Amino acid sequence: MIKAEQKPIDEILKYLSPYNKILLSGCGACVTVCHAGGEKEVGLLSSALRMARRKIGRPIEIFEATPSRQCEPEFATELTETIERVEAVVSIACGVGVQTLVRHFPKTPVFPGVNTTFLGETVSHGVWEERCQACGNCVLEKTGGICPISRCAKQLLNGPCGGSSKGKCEIKKEADCAWQLIYDRLKALGQLHKMEEIIPAKRWGVESRDGGLRRIVREDLKI
Amino acid sequence: MKAGSNLEKVLSKGLFAVTGELGPPKGNEVSVVKRKADLLRGYVDAVNVTDNQTAIVRMSSIATSSLLIQMGIEPVMQMTTRDRNRIAIQSDIFGATALGIRNMLCLTGDHHTFGNQVDSKNVHDLDSIQLIDCVRTMRDNGTLLGGEEKIEGKVELFIGAAENPFADPFEFRAIRLAKKATAGVDFIQTQCIYDMNRFKEWMKMVRDRGLHERVHILAGITPLKSGGMARYMAKNVSGIIIPDEIIDRIVKAKKPAEEGIRLCVEQIHELREIEGVHGIHIMAIEWEQMVSQITEMAGLLPRPKVD
Numbered sequence: 001m002i003k004a005e006q007k008p009i010d011e012i013l014k015y016l017s018p019y020n021k022i023l024l025s026g027c028g029a030c031v032t033v034c035h036a037g038g039e040k041e042v043g044l045l046s047s048a049l050r051m052a053r054r055k056i057g058r059p060i061e062i063f064e065a066t067p068s069r070q071c072e073p074e075f076a077t078e079l080t081e082t083i084e085r086v087e088a089v090v091s092i093a094c095g096v097g098v099q100t101l102v103r104h105f106p107k108t109p110v111f112p113g114v115n116t117t118f119l120g121e122t123v124s125h126g127v128w129e130e131r132c133q134a135c136g137n138c139v140l141e142k143t144g145g146i147c148p149i150s151r152c153a154k155q156l157l158n159g160p161c162g163g164s165s166k167g168k169c170e171i172k173k174e175a176d177c178a179w180q181l182i183y184d185r186l187k188a189l190g191q192l193h194k195m196e197e198i199i200p201a202k203r204w205g206v207e208s209r210d211g212g213l214r215r216i217v218r219e220d221l222k223i
Numbered sequence: 224m225k226a227g228s229n230l231e232k233v234l235s236k237g238l239f240a241v242t243g244e245l246g247p248p249k250g251n252e253v254s255v256v257k258r259k260a261d262l263l264r265g266y267v268d269a270v271n272v273t274d275n276q277t278a279i280v281r282m283s284s285i286a287t288s289s290l291l292i293q294m295g296i297e298p299v300m301q302m303t304t305r306d307r308n309r310i311a312i313q314s315d316i317f318g319a320t321a322l323g324i325r326n327m328l329c330l331t332g333d334h335h336t337f338g339n340q341v342d343s344k345n346v347h348d349l350d351s352i353q354l355i356d357c358v359r360t361m362r363d364n365g366t367l368l369g370g371e372e373k374i375e376g377k378v379e380l381f382i383g384a385a386e387n388p389f390a391d392p393f394e395f396r397a398i399r400l401a402k403k404a405t406a407g408v409d410f411i412q413t414q415c416i417y418d419m420n421r422f423k424e425w426m427k428m429v430r431d432r433g434l435h436e437r438v439h440i441l442a443g444i445t446p447l448k449s450g451g452m453a454r455y456m457a458k459n460v461s462g463i464i465i466p467d468e469i470i471d472r473i474v475k476a477k478k479p480a481e482e483g484i485r486l487c488v489e490q491i492h493e494l495r496e497i498e499g500v501h502g503i504h505i506m507a508i509e510w511e512q513m514v515s516q517i518t519e520m521a522g523l524l525p526r527p528k529v530d
Contacts, residue, residue: 154305154331154345158352158402160395161331162387162414162462170461171334183392195395198402201309201353201368 001121002030002094003128004037004114006045012090013052015111016060019087024049024113025079025101026066027093034128036114037092039066045092045113070097076104083108118150136207136214142199144185151178157199225362225409226381228325229297230269232529233502234410234439239495240502241523242299242412242441243267243514245291247282256287260294262511266518268526269326271412271504274301278338285315289322299383300324303332308348309357309368316361320378328383328412329354351384352406358382359407382407387414388425390462397428400438410439412504418464419493426497435499442494445506446513447483450474484513484520491521 016022024046032038046062053060063082067075070093083089083105091098092113101110118130133150139157140147149155153171160179163170167180186192204210224231233240243263248255263270270291274284288298300319307315319327331351335343349357357368361378364370386400400411416422422442429435447453453473457465469486476482487505494500503523507513518524 153334154350155347156331156350158350158399160390160392160399161351162385162390163334164390164392165461166391171336177391180392183395196398196402198352198356198406201349201357204348 001033001119002096002116003034003118003120003130004031004092004094004116006036006041006092006114007112009045009048009052012045012111012113013049016049016053016088016090019060020058021061021063021086023063023065023079023082023086023089025064025070025089025091025093025097027070027091027097028066028068029071029093031093031097031114032066033122037094041092042066045090071100073100073104076100080105135202135204136209136211137203139199139202142194142197143182144189144191144194146178146182146185148178148182151176151181157202226325226379228269228381229529230299230326231381231409233268233527236527236529238527238529239523240269240439240441241267241518241526242269242271242502242504243511244271244273244504244506244508245287245511246273246276246508247284247287249279249281251282253290256282256290257294259511260291260296263514264294264296265526266515266524267505268502269297269299271299271301271328271506274303274330274332275306275338276301277333278305278335278340280339285319285322285324288319288324292323297326298324299326299328301328301330302354303330304347304349304351304354305332305335305345308346312349312354312357313361313367316358316378316380317374317376320380321376325379326381326383327358328385329358329408330385352402355382355384355403355406355408363407381409383410383412384408385414386411387462388416388422389414389418389464393421393425394428396425397432397434400429400434401432404434404437408438410441410501412441413443414462415443415445415506416490416494417469418466419490421464422494423497426499430499435501439501440499441502441504442497442500443504443506444487444490444494445508446487446510446517447473447479448510449479449483450476484517487517488520491517491523 024042026037026042042064046064065079067078069075089110090113095116098110098112119132120128120130123129130150135149152159160177164177164180169175169177186194245259272284272288275281284300288300291298329351335345362380365374384403388396450473453465453470456463473479473482491503
């Protein structure tokens with residue numbers, strides 16, 4: 001799922017300094033799971049913003065909402081009535097959610113309240129790690145199901161580099177070397193021959209972000 | 224001959240090759256290049272020119288290599304995939320070969336967060352193995368990567384790469400060299416060797432796969448200047464192993480720098496005896512003035528004149 005972290009409150013207060021009545025909108029999907037932008041965080045951030053503004057003698061009125069999925073038009077448009085009553089919106093959904101509101105509410109400024117960080121999994125309670133970069137051309141079949149695009153600091157397709165030491169990456173000592181993981185996994189599966197084959201240069205410019213805006217059109221689903 | 228460089232000629236005649244290393248200046252001061260070049264000329268067969276090593280911004284390896292040619296020294300131009308996509312890589316290869324550069328070392332490069340531009344965006348469009356394949360394609364097929372576009376002129380390059388027998392997983396390190404051989408590498412330089420036992424074990428795996436007959440192997444060495452340097456490298460540089468007895472020897476020596484040179488010469492003698500080692504690569508980092516003494520003491524002079 002998409003992972004995010006709340007922005008420093010001072011940064012959010014700076015965005016909001018011209019406004020006195022806002023909507024703070026969370027999202028019931030990914031950012032709820034990673035405790036960055038769910039209903040609970042909407043409540044906490046809202047209190048913190050109110051207190052900070054009261055302290056400087058400029059109280060702020062905050063409406064709160066947490067649509068089930070802010071990135072889906074039918075949920076985003078539930079906010080229409082509230083948005084018409086406010087001067088600005090802070091969204092603590094991911095960057096996708098922010099832009100869904102932007103698309104539907106052209107007259108109201110929408111600010112991000114979180115930094116969208118990565119597509120990742122929960123490693124343990126309170127710990128999340130990146131697992132996918134949505135490169136558009138999945139290589140997991142070649143790499144034992146472990147993604148070097150998101151997990152190797154140099155995105156090597158023929159790793160590991162010379163900086164792999166005792167299973168760890170030289171860039172971040174707490175990070176496992178993705179290619180050590182790939183090696184261990186393929187060895188356990190009896191498929192080490194896959195690592196002997198050269199993986200050719202990737203088609204970044206076609207399937208990935210580098211090829212311009214990506215779009216999926218499913219004619220069978222269109223109405 | 225693939226490129227006709229001096230290094231290629233020395234190696235293909237079966238002579239024991241010696242290469243050095245030159246770090247370009249952190250600016251455009253040509254006198255720095257000249258000073259280092261003067262310290263290396265005549266003592267080595269070719270000189271590696273690093274490509275913004277440890278991700279510190281320096282004079283480009285292409286420009287520095289070109290200056291070395293003017294100064295009468297054969298360069299091995301290093302190129303990393305950290306800072307260039309395949310458009311820039313192939314364009315720079317055209318430029319480098321047009322300037323007379325005939326050796327190129329294909330590297331992924333140190334991660335940019337180690338350097339002085341930590342906010343930059345790294346590229347890594349290709350990895351080092353794909354870079355080798357790219358250069359070989361340009362040289363042997365006369366086309367760009369992808370195979371369609373014909374190149375005007377010839378890309379004559381003797382293709383090198385690095386390999387680190389001291390990184391993990393150890394059992395995979397010879398296999399990785401095999402991948403580089405398949406991609407088309409002509410010679411490799413190893414990470415600096417202090418753990419001779421591990422290096423010999425790796426060389427055995429290399430010979431078992433017949434790789435020493437497909438690729439010229441240059442053993443990497445770096446003379447230790449001080450006990451502090453030995454300790455620092457052992458503790459902080461991933462992929463370098465310095466056994467305790469070596470650290471102790473340097474730390475306890477009355478004159479550590481002299482001891483470091485003696486150790487280096489002993490290592491060269493030991494490395495020469497290993498089947499499949501075709502030469503040494505001396506990385507005397509900011510200590511280029513010692514290369515003449517090391518090569519003299521190790522009996523590597525005079526360097527051969529080959530045609």
